[in-house]
Amino acid sequence: xxxxxxxxxxxxxxxxxxxxxxxxxxxxxxxxxxxxxxxxxxxxxxxxxxxxxxxxxxxxxxxxxxxxxxxxxxxxxxxxxxxxxxxxxxxxxxxxxxxxxxxxxxxxxxxxxxxxxxxxxxxxxxxxxxxxxxx
Amino acid sequence: xxxxxxxxxxxxxxxxxxxxxxxxxxxxxxxxxxxxxxxxxxxxxxxxxxxxxxxxxxxxxxxxxxxxxxxxxxxxxxxxxxxxxxxxxxxxxxxxxxxxxxxxxxxxxxxxxxxxxxxxxxxxxxxxxxxxxxxxxxxxxxxxxxxxxxxxxxxxxxxxxxxxxxxxxxxxxxxxxxxxxxxxxxxxxxxxxxxxxxxxxxxxxxxxxxxxxxxxxxxxxxxxxxxxxxxxxxxxxxxxxxxxxxxxxxxxxxxxxxxxxxxxxxxxxxxxxx
Numbered sequence: 001x002x003x004x005x006x007x008x009x010x011x012x013x014x015x016x017x018x019x020x021x022x023x024x025x026x027x028x029x030x031x032x033x034x035x036x037x038x039x040x041x042x043x044x045x046x047x048x049x050x051x052x053x054x055x056x057x058x059x060x061x062x063x064x065x066x067x068x069x070x071x072x073x074x075x076x077x078x079x080x081x082x083x084x085x086x087x088x089x090x091x092x093x094x095x096x097x098x099x100x101x102x103x104x105x106x107x108x109x110x111x112x113x114x115x116x117x118x119x120x121x122x123x124x125x126x127x128x129x130x131x132x133x134x135x
Numbered sequence: 136x137x138x139x140x141x142x143x144x145x146x147x148x149x150x151x152x153x154x155x156x157x158x159x160x161x162x163x164x165x166x167x168x169x170x171x172x173x174x175x176x177x178x179x180x181x182x183x184x185x186x187x188x189x190x191x192x193x194x195x196x197x198x199x200x201x202x203x204x205x206x207x208x209x210x211x212x213x214x215x216x217x218x219x220x221x222x223x224x225x226x227x228x229x230x231x232x233x234x235x236x237x238x239x240x241x242x243x244x245x246x247x248x249x250x251x252x253x254x255x256x257x258x259x260x261x262x263x264x265x266x267x268x269x270x271x272x273x274x275x276x277x278x279x280x281x282x283x284x285x286x287x288x289x290x291x292x293x294x295x296x297x298x299x300x301x302x303x304x305x306x307x308x309x310x311x312x313x314x315x316x317x318x319x320x321x322x323x324x325x326x327x328x329x330x331x332x333x334x335x336x337x338x339x340x341x342x343x344x345x346x347x348x349x350x351x352x353x354x355x356x357x358x359x360x361x362x363x364x365x366x367x368x369x370x371x372x373x374x375x376x377x378x379x380x381x382x383x384x385x386x387x388x389x390x391x392x393x394x395x396x397x398x399x400x401x402x403x404x405x406x407x408x409x
Contacts, residue, residue, distance in 0.1 A: 047335075050333060051322060080402060085342065134287075
């Protein structure tokens with residue numbers, strides 16, 4: 001078992017606050033996820049996700065506000081529209097689409113945040129390192 | 136193929152007095168087929184009217200209309216080019232108001248050559264030739280049968296030959312952004328050959344063609360390395376159709392899904408968690 005490198009893009013208004021909530025509640029979750037705070041999950045372009053993989057990340061998480069709760073009203077609609085397409089593209093290129101996690105975590109959902117991180121880290125741990133797969 | 140040429144010529148001659156010019160293909164003095172603007176003052180050039188091979192004519196239309204926005208133009212277009220013109224108009228490249236479409240129906244052989252699933256024009260008021268049924272895209276379907284490792288190996292092998300000439304982007308009628316992400320050092324490393332894995336250039340381009348690719352196969356035709364690029368675009372077009380009920384270039388009044396907010400039922404079809 002390797003220690004995977006995971007990059008998490010967290011939206012400032014919900015998921016990043018959710019991470020805070022998890023911390024304040026002293027919830028335990030694996031330390032593999034390196035968090036990058038972004039203004040909105042809609043800020044995370046497909047290029048950014050691809051570059052993260054290109055740099056050797058084993059997994060990428062994009063966490064945003066629940067649909068309808070976006071600070072910018074429809075910013076996460078973009079995420080919901082482009083990320084499924086990107087997952088399909090990864091699949092067509094022989095990259096496991098499960099390496100890209102998209103989920104919605106609100107500021108109050110500290111517990112959900114810990115669970116999402118826990119489950120995703122376990123899933124990525126079971127996969128071989130990304131750079132090895134790419135050769 | 137031969138009976139379409141006189142019919143097309145007649146259609147252009149009939150349209151010429153009403154417009155400033157008609158865009159089509161012409162065999163040049165050196166025997167090379169290239170886009171040409173036929174005008175009534177020089178109608179004799181119609182003698183060299185050509186219909187094959189396919190050239191990116193909509194791109195020329197866009198360039199002329201950028202320079203002369205009020206020009207009234209006709210254009211000879213196949214179904215894929217027609218799609219491209221509609222999509223360009225949706226992305227505010229020009230207005231369809233001053234454009235008259237002359238639909239040129241492809242033959243079965245041409246459809247087989249392009250692996251085209253929908254070769255019959257739907258928007259053009261004037262049409263030449265008989266509409267035909269589409270053919271299955273065996274290259275894409277065969278690719279889909281590969282498992283994950285085989286797909287990775289498939290693209291690795293193909294992209295090893297990519298010389299990053301940007302030909303696929305330059306020829307693409309749907310690549311018209313003022314600033315191109317593929318020229319940004321942040322996403323695509325300059326001068327790096329062979330292509331890194333994952334191939335940033337091709338993946339970024341495939342993402343940017345979401346709901347834009349009109350399946351004209353110009354990219355494949357122009358690729359000096361013979362990479363079957365259309366596989367990416369066609370598979371994503373199928374997904375976009377399934378998720379967002381959007382067929383590129385089909386309905387003039389329907390906006391591209393990536394520019395809009397989620398609509399009723401769309402979220403459920405994306406397969407994202409609830």
